[in-house]
Amino acid sequence: MKIVLLDKKTLGDDLDLSSLSTLGNLTNYETTSREETLARIQNAEVIITNKVVITKEMMEQTDSLKLICIAATGMNNVDLEAAKELGILVKNVSGYSTPSVVQHTFSMMFYLLGKLAYYNRQVKSRAWSKSGLFTDVSQPFSELSTKTWGIIGLGTIGKEVASMVENFGAKVCYHSTSGKNLINDYHHYELEDLLTNCDIISIHCPLNEQTNNLINQTNLKYLKDNTILLNLGRGGIINEADLAAELNKRPLYAGLDVVAKEPIEENNPLLDIDNNDQLLITPHLAWASLESRERLLEGIVQNIQHYLEEK
Numbered sequence: 001m002k003i004v005l006l007d008k009k010t011l012g013d014d015l016d017l018s019s020l021s022t023l024g025n026l027t028n029y030e031t032t033s034r035e036e037t038l039a040r041i042q043n044a045e046v047i048i049t050n051k052v053v054i055t056k057e058m059m060e061q062t063d064s065l066k067l068i069c070i071a072a073t074g075m076n077n078v079d080l081e082a083a084k085e086l087g088i089l090v091k092n093v094s095g096y097s098t099p100s101v102v103q104h105t106f107s108m109m110f111y112l113l114g115k116l117a118y119y120n121r122q123v124k125s126r127a128w129s130k131s132g133l134f135t136d137v138s139q140p141f142s143e144l145s146t147k148t149w150g151i152i153g154l155g156t157i158g159k160e161v162a163s164m165v166e167n168f169g170a171k172v173c174y175h176s177t178s179g180k181n182l183i184n185d186y187h188h189y190e191l192e193d194l195l196t197n198c199d200i201i202s203i204h205c206p207l208n209e210q211t212n213n214l215i216n217q218t219n220l221k222y223l224k225d226n227t228i229l230l231n232l233g234r235g236g237i238i239n240e241a242d243l244a245a246e247l248n249k250r251p252l253y254a255g256l257d258v259v260a261k262e263p264i265e266e267n268n269p270l271l272d273i274d275n276n277d278q279l280l281i282t283p284h285l286a287w288a289s290l291e292s293r294e295r296l297l298e299g300i301v302q303n304i305q306h307y308l309e310e311k
Helices: 034-041 056-060 080-085 098-113 116-124 127-131 156-167 191-197 240-249 290-310
Strands: 002-005 025-028 046-049 067-070 089-091 148-152 171-175 200-203 228-231 253-256 279-281
Touching: 034 056, 046 290, 056 080, 067 290, 080 089, 089 290, 098 116, 098 156, 098 200, 098 228, 098 253, 098 279, 098 290, 116 127, 148 156, 148 191, 156 171, 171 191
Parallel strands: 002 025, 002 046, 046 067, 067 089, 148 171, 148 200, 200 228, 228 253, 253 279
Antiparallel strands: none
16 A cells, blocks of 8 residues: 655654554655645555645546545645545544643743743843842733633633633633634633733634634724733734734734744744734744644554555
């Protein structure tokens, strides 16, 4: 059986793929462009893709293809209807990244809440050395226990974040972007009210018609000064130009692990805001702890094994 992994680089160079090699004849490609995809999958029985797009036209020209393993939870890079019509199984892996994303949410929040960029700079610039004081409290910071944390998207990850927030003694509320998830242990706010009342807001919802450009110039104004806004969902949920403009107007803080176009474009206005201490951006890595990627690989192996058992 021929197995083709189309974008090995996205899984990291430190991941041991030997478990895949035991299942068939494995071919790895570090990355695969749209123009290269068809030729690389044409004789494969199983393909593994993280972000490489698989279209109906490609599947129609690949008679040997029986299983598409998506190395992610989201399945929007494969034409699912076409796969069903052609009798090609499509399997994803769900739940593997929840602990990693929750951890990264808190990493970003504490970095901003504790003004760690500022204090790290105070030490390394020798300003603290020259102060003559045993401590430096020139930038006030607060305790999480005094805050209200609003969650946009109370799914699996959102609920885990909520549970951790409660452990720190903070209040939790949420907004359902679908308008259907309204029976929970936490108070539900309409979006404008959540933005107005919360000190910390984290986004954990998918990108769809309801959430595209959800946070923009019309509602960013409702945020209180010193609010921390975190996006661990998808780029496109926050209008990046509008956020950059708002950050330049007043003391707000934002932590983004995702942006609308990835990798981030060099002319993105977020890269040129006036005060870099107000913004933390990481390169879509919240999902990618070593343990998370190991769970993802295990899920892919299991999907292939189940296919072989039912073959």
